[in-house]
């Protein structure tokens with residue numbers, strides 16, 4: 327009997343988007359892992375495409391959670407510093423018995439050292455806490471402890487104060503869980519039905535005499551080639567959404583990896599033929615090496631999907647220029663867009679950029695309306711209330 331004569335089985339009900347969670351992730355396949363930044367860039371930013379199962383649905387503005395593993399070299403360093411060989415048996419957070427090697431690879435956060443770990447680690451010494459470690463304990467030494475953990479990993483603590491861990495199970499009290507990292511989704515399913523794309527900056531730095539890397543972004547940078555498997559889950563973010571009115575103008579401020587959700591917004595409106603005007607502000611260090619998605623945006627501009635594109639490359643001239651400076655230069659037109667009902671979005675660095683952009687936005691509103699900063703604050707508050715000011719910053 328040929329296959330074609332076999333009766334077609336009933337179509338299975340589509341799994342719900344939330345079937346996969348951080349505790350029960352979807353094992354995705356890496357379809358693409360391309361470096362977006364040029365070789366001379368100071369940054370290593372990747373474009374990663376992952377496969378999705380039928381029925382896994384997201385909306386532009388959502389994030390994808392990626393569950394990383396620790397580097398083998400790092401695991402070995404920890405085993406050696408702790409004096410274990412990795413075959414010891416431990417119970418994980420769900421009381422499942424696994425090897426210590428497995429625990430250090432997939433369960434425990436052995437990357438950046440948490441301040442809480444200092445206290446838990448010190449407790450293992452009982453009465454005999456080493457003097458150096460004592461000085462990092464207690465509320466009164468919080469600042470010193472913060473300084474100590476900055477740029478250090480667990481293995482540095484173990485090497486400096488060895489001998490505390492006598493039973494590998496104790497590590498579950500000392501170390502935090504290895505947690506998933508979130509990445510803003512950079513694609514639209516209207517354009518790529520069974521895929522999710524991300525824009526990942528690999529965190530690398532040198533601290534305390536060693537080359538360090540971020541756990542998850544390092545995983546993406548070194549151990550996630552095409553065809554590799556990655557446990558992922560989709561994470562809804564209803565606070566970051568394109569306007570329901572597909573004709574409404576949108577202004578998008580997305581320097582660095584903050585560009586990700588705006589690539590998703592643009593792809594979405596392009597794929598669905600939606601006509602609302604879109605204005606993108608992108609910033610990075612250098613045009614020649616750091617202009618993420620340059621060609622795709624040029625095509626979108628040529629097709630009229632991307633109405634306006636303003637870039638700020640901070641290192642391309644003597645005086646540093648950022649997205650907020652470009653906003654100021656375009657103040658009058660920006661205010662006109664706001665008056666026409668534009669939605670204003672910001673994504674990326676929370677520590678400085680988001681605040682600087684808000685300050686610039688208030689100034690743009692004050693100047694445009696010939697009003698005071700107080701009036702501008704009220705204007706912005708009204709925009710927030712109407713969901714016309716949305717931020718996705720980290």
Ligand SMILES: Cc1cc2nc3c(=O)[nH]c(=O)nc-3n(C[C@H](O)[C@H](O)[C@H](O)COP(=O)(O)OP(=O)(O)OC[C@H]3O[C@@H](n4cnc5c(N)ncnc54)[C@H](O)[C@@H]3O)c2cc1C
Pocket residue numbers: 389437438476477478507508509510511524525526527528529530531532533539540541542543544583584586718719720
């Ligand atoms: C909603 C959301 C969306 C996000 N979207 C994106 C995105 O689109 N793209 C993206 O790349 N990231 C995004 N992030 C950030 C991402 O989740 C991770 O935080 C980031 O990739 C770093 O994770 P990691 O595991 O590589 O690094 P970790 O192992 O978590 O290490 C990072 C830590 O290393 C330490 N560190 C870093 N640099 C130094 C230094 N020079 N000296 C000393 N210590 C240092 C700091 O303690 C820092 O917190 C998003 C975060 C959120 C919450």
